[in-house]
Amino acid sequence: MTFQPIVPLSGYAGWSFLNRTMDVQKAAFNEAASVQRATDYFRENIGAVASADDLMSDRRLLSVALGAFGLEEDINNTFFVQKVLEDGIVDDDALANKLSDKRYFEFSKAFGFGDFDTPNTELSTFPDEIITKYQDTQFEIAVGEQDETMRLALNLDRELIEIANTQTSDNGLWYGVMGNSAVRSVFETALGLPSSVGSLDLDQQLSEFRDKTSRYFDDSEVSQFADKSKREELVRLFLVRSEVAAGSVGASPLENALSLLSGFA
CATH class of the missing domain: 1.10.3700.10 (AGR C 984p-like)
Incomplete structure (x- = not known):
């Protein structure tokens, strides 16, 4: 068992x-x-x-x-x-x-x-x-069977640090984020981007991700997420937005929290 x-x-x-x-x-x-x-x-x-x-x-x-x-x-x-x-x-x-x-x-x-x-x-x-790697991945999958947003959050901490530390150009790091479906999903939710952003031209997608990341984190580069505190900030934003979207609790306090986390209180 x-x-x-x-x-x-x-x-x-x-x-x-x-x-x-x-x-x-x-x-x-x-x-x-x-x-x-x-x-x-x-x-x-x-x-x-x-x-x-x-x-x-x-x-x-x-x-x-x-x-x-x-x-x-x-x-x-x-x-x-x-x-x-x-x-x-x-x-x-x-x-x-x-x-x-x-x-x-x-x-x-x-x-x-x-x-x-x-x-x-x-x-x-x-x-x-x-x-x-097998134990970590299978544990994440098991967590996802209880709560999919938790699986994505767990995956993010492991995957994003690898992407952020990759030796490539700034745009190359963003392509790494956009090409990883789980990491991309976290960013789209945290940044308030619709899934339809994926239908845009690649350069337009890159611009959207950069602009929203700069708005919420005062920095448009993926490399900032090598810092654990920045990854935690991203996860908080993702989880709060996910809970608001799910409507699992009253929206008002969550929306207030989202405003605070986003710097727009």
């Missing part, structure tokens, strides 16, 4: 509770029999995997590999998954480089089958790196 995370409240109050109890809840989740079986098997057997074909032939290993990147629903898309792995990421024409969902890029990069003579599966640190 898998431990089900406890999220007794919605909005920022629920987020505060989740953070206070995070270590205990994650430990209980990771110690559940189903998670233990999956991660123990992966640790004991992944070192023998030398190719994408080897990984595809072991469904138990593949389940953890995909689950670490939130791609578990692709477990039956064998041709597609193998192509992503075998192409690697170095070649511009590699499949992972053409997909808008950058989880496939990270998945292929992590295993290294298409890029190196010796894949990353043979590194001594590899099993624990993937297992940790």
Whole structure:
């Protein structure tokens, strides 16, 4: 039986509770029999995997590999998954480089089958790196079954810091945000952008994200979110706006809180 995370409240109050109890809840989740079986098997057997074909032939290993990147629903898309792995990421024409969902890029990069003579599966640190990512991602999914906004908030803290610390141009960082569906969703909600912004020309989208971010955070660059306090501010704004939109409590106090958080009280 898998431990089900406890999220007794919605909005920022629920987020505060989740953070206070995070270590205990994650430990209980990771110690559940189903998670233990999956991660123990992966640790004991992944070192023998030398190719994408080897990984595809072991469904138990593949389940953890995909689950670490939130791609578990692709477990039956064998041709597609193998192509992503075998192409690697170095070649511009590699499949992972053409997909808008950058989880496939990270998945292929992590295993290294298409890029190196010796894949990353043979590194001594590899099993624990993937297992940790698997545990974190699966915990987030379990939290999302209780409250989807909490899952997005958890994901943001992990994903956004990686994007913000990427060595690329300022615009490149924004493309990283806009190309990550979960992170983008948080920004759109927090900044009050309609989902229809995605139908605009890419340059117009970039301008919208920059303008609204500058309005709420006095800085238009993604790099500012490498600072934990700025990520927390973004999460607060996201959760308050989400709760207002859901209408789960009286709108008036939430709208007042939103005004304060946005600097427009």
